[in-house]
Amino acid sequence: MLELTPSQTVGPFFAFGLPFDGGGDVVPAGTPGAITLHGTVRDGAGAPVPDALLEFWQTGPDGRLPTRSGSLHRDGRSFTGFARVPTDRAGDYHLRTLRPAAPSGSPHAPHLAVAVFARGLLHHLFTRVYFPNHVEANAADPLLSVLDEERRATLVAVPDGGPTGPGYRFDVRMQGPGETVFLDLSTHGLAQPPVATTETPA
Amino acid sequence: MSASQQPATQREVSAEIATAAGVPPRADGHPERAYGPYRSTALRAPQQPLVVSPPSLTELAAPVFGARDVAPIDADLTRHHTGDPLGERIIVTGRVLDGDGRPVRHQLLEIWQANAAGRYRHEGDQHPAPLDPNFTGGGRAITDDEGRYRFVTIKPGAYPWRNHTNAWRPAHIHFSLFGTAFTQRLVTQMYFPGDPLFGFDPIFQSVTDEKAQQRLVAAYDHDVTEPEWALGYRWDIVLDGAHATPPDPDGV
Numbered sequence: 001m002l003e004l005t006p007s008q009t010v011g012p013f014f015a016f017g018l019p020f021d022g023g024g025d026v027v028p029a030g031t032p033g034a035i036t037l038h039g040t041v042r043d044g045a046g047a048p049v050p051d052a053l054l055e056f057w058q059t060g061p062d063g064r065l066p067t068r069s070g071s072l073h074r075d076g077r078s079f080t081g082f083a084r085v086p087t088d089r090a091g092d093y094h095l096r097t098l099r100p101a102a103p104s105g106s107p108h109a110p111h112l113a114v115a116v117f118a119r120g121l122l123h124h125l126f127t128r129v130y131f132p133n134h135v136e137a138n139a140a141d142p143l144l145s146v147l148d149e150e151r152r153a154t155l156v157a158v159p160d161g162g163p164t165g166p167g168y169r170f171d172v173r174m175q176g177p178g179e180t181v182f183l184d185l186s187t188h189g190l191a192q193p194p195v196a197t198t199e200t201p202a
Numbered sequence: 203m204s205a206s207q208q209p210a211t212q213r214e215v216s217a218e219i220a221t222a223a224g225v226p227p228r229a230d231g232h233p234e235r236a237y238g239p240y241r242s243t244a245l246r247a248p249q250q251p252l253v254v255s256p257p258s259l260t261e262l263a264a265p266v267f268g269a270r271d272v273a274p275i276d277a278d279l280t281r282h283h284t285g286d287p288l289g290e291r292i293i294v295t296g297r298v299l300d301g302d303g304r305p306v307r308h309q310l311l312e313i314w315q316a317n318a319a320g321r322y323r324h325e326g327d328q329h330p331a332p333l334d335p336n337f338t339g340g341g342r343a344i345t346d347d348e349g350r351y352r353f354v355t356i357k358p359g360a361y362p363w364r365n366h367t368n369a370w371r372p373a374h375i376h377f378s379l380f381g382t383a384f385t386q387r388l389v390t391q392m393y394f395p396g397d398p399l400f401g402f403d404p405i406f407q408s409v410t411d412e413k414a415q416q417r418l419v420a421a422y423d424h425d426v427t428e429p430e431w432a433l434g435y436r437w438d439i440v441l442d443g444a445h446a447t448p449p450d451p452d453g454v
Contacts, residue, residue, distance in 0.1 A: 001301050001438075001442065002299060002300075002301055002303050003231060003414070004231060004232075004301060004417075004440045004441065004442050005231075005388065005390055005393055005417050005418070005439045005440050006231045006232050006233060006390065006414050006415075007232045007388060007389065008233070008376075008389070008390045008391040008405060008406075008408075008409075009389075009391075009405060009419070010376070011374075011376060011391075012324070012388050013314065013316075013327060014314060014321040014323040014341045014376065015324055015340065016314060016322075016323055016324060016338060017312055017313065017314025017339070017340040017376060018312060018314070018378060019377070024398070031451070038376060043245040043246050044244070044245035044246070044249070045226050045245050045373045048280075049246070051326075055387070057260060057263075057264070057265055057384050059260055059262060065260065065263040066265070066266060067266055068266060069266045069267055069268030069269070069270050069271060070266075070267075070268070070270045070271060071265040071266055071267050071271060072267060072270075072271040072272070072310075072342075073270050073271050073308075075270070080266070081265065082265035082313075089351055093230075098418060100260075103259045103260070103380055105257045105259075106258060106260075108258040108259070108260075110242060111260065111405050112260075113258065113259065113260050113261045113275065113384050115384070115387050117389055119242055119246075120240070120242030120243050120244075120246035120247075121235060121243070121246050121247070121407070122231060122232075122233040122234070122237060122240065122243060122408050123232050123235055123249075124233050124387065124389060125235075125248065125252075126261075126385070128258075128284070133301070140236065140257060143253070143255045146206070146255075147253070151250075167219060173248055174245070174246050174247075174248060174383060175245055175246060175247060175248055176249065179248055179249060179250050180248075181250075181253055182250075182252050182253070183252060183253055183255055183383045184252035184253065184254045184255070185238065185252075185255065185256075185257040185441060186230070186253065186385070193435045
């Protein structure tokens, strides 16, 4: 085993390095079935975080994981399943995408995988966006099913549409009251019981 | 930084760094998110422990990038404008590997950095050092069949920041990487060997294990250096852990 390269913060100046044009337009405006997803990133004092960057990665409505390149320069036809959006001065982000479906054989309910980066965050955070309409799948989900109600709610988007069609709100609270559930997914590749547990604080 | 507190001195922050260095480091070498000497972590590190949970099939796959996403010139940051940027031209090359030593093929690397004077092309950077009209400081590349990458750029300058009084960042290049699984996502910083600012910098020192710190530092490599043209640095990057075999999207 090689020793891994440690993480360092994305810092405050990623604006000319990471965001790309149309980063939140996973599908073009007017695409049938498109949904919007938006929210606010807040810190431990409840203040908006204007220098966070969120990445979303997902299946499409067919449950397939995208395999075509073009995640930065989409061809307008293929669903790449990848979005990258910086927060604005108000800590808000916004994207337009399609509803995910669970891949065949997945024990997890449909969701978007999320990575959160920010100045002041030395190692990114993983979380997930689930959707409230998948009642049965959410109840059986290996993650949602082991969380208490209050914590589970931080992972479920809230219907909040607009004039352009159906939409959802998903806020990220980095710290404090209502803190978003963040995930340690590093058990991948290792033999671990398929049960979510809470890690012992170091 | 809390508004109610005066900025700390370097001496005070260095004492905090020394105290934090006495805590056993994380086994994986990553920094603790709540790291006091780096003031901005105070309100941005979660208080709840992370929830350990098996990755989903989505998280065991990764976004796909290719020729459509990155042009060859994107990897030469000295040629993004009509003129040559000021500063010391360098080559930065290496390999991206997983924990088992397998190359991470055909995946995206992105870099961004300050110019030779230590100034970022960003409205939030108020360091009174000159912008360079011939240098933006962002680059992209796709790894080859062996996981190799190669950037041409200029050596970034050190710059001050407001973590504490007289705080200076060692020269560094920000790197963003994808593996074959979203769980392998990594954003980090590459440093230059022998930088006198290492010991003073809370971000570098947030990696408390000395061996892990060294994995953030590129090596000068005279075989990479090109005569009459540019100095060469080598930096290999190892992504988190051994990843699972990517699921067959049609076979699961």
